[in-house]
Amino acid sequence: MAGNLAEFLLIDKDGSVRKGSEIDYNGAIGGYANDPTEVVNYVSKHDNQTLWDMISYKAAREADLTTRVRMQAVSLATTLLGQGLAFDQQGSELLRSKSFTRDSFDAGDWFNRVDYSYQDNNFNVGMPRISDDGDNYSLIASVKDAVATPGQTEIAQMTSFYQELTQLRQSSPLIALGSGHEVMKRVDFRNTGAEQQLGLLVMTIDDGVQAGNDLDPQADALVVIINAAPEARTLNDFTGENLTLSAIQQNLGDRSLASGVNITAEGSVTVPAWSVALLVKQQVTAQGTGLPVSSK
Numbered sequence: 001m002a003g004n005l006a007e008f009l010l011i012d013k014d015g016s017v018r019k020g021s022e023i024d025y026n027g028a029i030g031g032y033a034n035d036p037t038e039v040v041n042y043v044s045k046h047d048n049q050t051l052w053d054m055i056s057y058k059a060a061r062e063a064d065l066t067t068r069v070r071m072q073a074v075s076l077a078t079t080l081l082g083q084g085l086a087f088d089q090q091g092s093e094l095l096r097s098k099s100f101t102r103d104s105f106d107a108g109d110w111f112n113r114v115d116y117s118y119q120d121n122n123f124n125v126g127m128p129r130i131s132d133d134g135d136n137y138s139l140i141a142s143v144k145d146a147v148a149t150p151g152q153t154e155i156a157q158m159t160s161f162y163q164e165l166t167q168l169r170q171s172s173p174l175i176a177l178g179s180g181h182e183v184m185k186r187v188d189f190r191n192t193g194a195e196q197q198l199g200l201l202v203m204t205i206d207d208g209v210q211a212g213n214d215l216d217p218q219a220d221a222l223v224v225i226i227n228a229a230p231e232a233r234t235l236n237d238f239t240g241e242n243l244t245l246s247a248i249q250q251n252l253g254d255r256s257l258a259s260g261v262n263i264t265a266e267g268s269v270t271v272p273a274w275s276v277a278l279l280v281k282q283q284v285t286a287q288g289t290g291l292p293v294s295s296k
Contacts, residue, residue: 001082001201001224002020002082002083002203003033003083003084003180004041004084004191005035005036005180006020006034007020007033008020009184011026012192014192014194015192015193020032028197030253031188033180034180035085035178036083036084036085036176036177036183036195037085037177040085041103042087042088043078044092045089046089047100047103047283049100049104050097051076051089051092051099052102053099054074054122056084056097056123057143059071060079061147064148065154067273067274068098068150069150070257070273071228071274071277072186073165073257073274074228074274074275074276076162076258077165077257077276080165080166080168081276081278082204083177083187088216091114091121093159093162093279094116094118094121096114096121096124097146097149098106098111098122099111099124100128101129101133102128102133102142107129110126111126118155118156118213119151120151121149124144124149130142131254139182144277146245164248164256164257167248171180171248171278172218172219174216174219175224177215182215185206186205186207186211187204187205187293188293188294189201189202189204190204190205190246191237197233197245198225198229199228199229200228200229201226202225202235203223204292205223205224206238206292207220207222207283207290208220208287209289209290210288217285218282218283219280220288220290221241221281221282222278223238223243223281223291225261225271225278227271227274227275227276228274229274232272233271235268236267236268237269238268238269238279240265241267241282241291242282243263243267244263248278249261257276257277258273258277259272261277
């Protein structure tokens with residue numbers, strides 16, 4: 001979410017300070033860019049299964065459709081609210097399925113169909129080619145038996161979540177800084193190290209006087225919170241910061257991915273399971289004190 005920068009400093013799961021270039025990603029260097037615009041971030045693409053199909057594979061069988069839709073939205077939030085260039089596979093906003101077909105270049109329209117009428121997501125319309133997935137047929141059959149097919153209600157809900165995320169991305173220049181230098185001096189992460197709460201991403205973006213130029217006249221700082229856990233999480237990192245939920249999410253109310261977020265007067269923030277929230281430290285008049293990057 002920090003744009004895969006080689007020189008970005010972070011605190012890893014063990015509490016050690018490391019550069020992005022020191023993070024191993026399946027045998028490759030995790031952080032390699034000078035600027036976030038050099039990086040295209042995605043959670044699903046044309047190769048391999050769609051995001052919905054991967055969630056169908058990996059989510060607990062007892063997870064209902066409402067939860068699975070939120071899982072899809074939370075997954076997409078990591079790219080749409082990150083500093084890199086966000087890329088989404090066609091139909092991700094529609095819960096698109098290819099019925100577990102992976103490289104579908106030669107799979108024809110039957111498996112590659114995208115229904116823009118919101119009636120159907122193309123789940124469970126057949127089996128992928130035996131040459132690609134014959135060994136997985138029994139697994140695929142069991143997943144199809146266990147996972148309900150989304151309907152118009154779920155597809156419309158996902159579309160609404162997707163629109164919410166794109167509106168949030170466009171709501172402030174701080175969410176897509178573009179420059180590695182700006183990311184380095186403005187972006188930081190809370191809930192890190194060995195004692196972190198699992199599944200909880202907390203990214204701060206500073207626009208206070210310590211960060212330099214006032215890039216967003218409406219905010220001294222932003223906080224992006226993504227809870228990819230099956231239970232609520234509470235943060236006590238923002239005492240006295242007077243954070244508020246973004247106006248976009250406030251206006252959406254119960255339809256928002258942030259529905260149920262609670263910010264107390266003391267500054268603790270509770271986020272429900274499978275939720276996404278953009279919090280704002282409002283700029284009152286002149287540029288004030290934001291949320292500076294911590295020394296590491």
